[in-house]
Amino acid sequence: MEPGTEPDFLLLQKIKNGKSDASEQLIKKYYSSIYQYCLLHTHDRNYAEDLTQETFLHFFASLETYKEYGKTKNYLYRIAGNIIKNFYIKKKEILVEQFPEIIEESMKGVEIRLDIEKAVQYLPDEIKDTAILFFFQGLKQKEIAQILDIKLSLVKYRVSKAKKLLAEYLGE
Known part of the structure; x- marks a missing residue:
């Protein structure tokens, strides 16, 4: 298996065991999709970048309680969606x-x-x-x-x- 192509469940296990390179692989795998999602909601590159980073921070913070019921990508989209909603509530644009x-x-x-x-x-x-x-x-x-x-x-x-x-x- 090529580096960077590991299934999510293996990456998540490695992350839980403290391997930082697995965290980087997961971020590289999904960063552009989540960033694009945030950008389409905000139309501002800086906000989108901040919201994307916040999404991954939240994901890693909740990793201990995360159970793999679905795709990791879907969970990241859910987190990003909630963060975007909170962003607009705070911003009141x-x-x-x-x-x-x-x-x-x-x-x-x-x-x-x-x-x-x-x-x-x-x-x-x-x-x-x-x-x-x-x-x-x-x-x-x-x-x-x-x-x-x-x-x-x-x-x-x-x-x-x-x-x-x-x-x-x-x-x-």
Whole structure:
């Protein structure tokens, strides 16, 4: 087995036994996915970096009580989602005030992906999480159901609703 390709359960066991290189391997394995998830929520590289680091700190702090019921990646997404929610509660940002800026930017011919990323911010929170995981993180609906701890049928509904709302926001 090549270095860095160990299954998560082996990495977690090594981490619990105090091997710091296993911690680094786990971080390297999932850092970019969690960072991208945080960036899509915040649209700020510094905040995304801070939230990603906080996610891993929380993960390692709770490692002793963590039981491997599901995928490590799913658990990291759950932690990141909770940290992002807390971030916005503390920040109390009103994203609606930014809406005129987004319309102006899209009229200047900003790339479609950027328009969609901005429009996602106006989706209701439960639909936003599902949309980010589905459209930008490329997760399957079944995985999203596990991460968010909801039924698959609800994930399918939220993806459909996100498509409709994004089409309305983008005027397409």
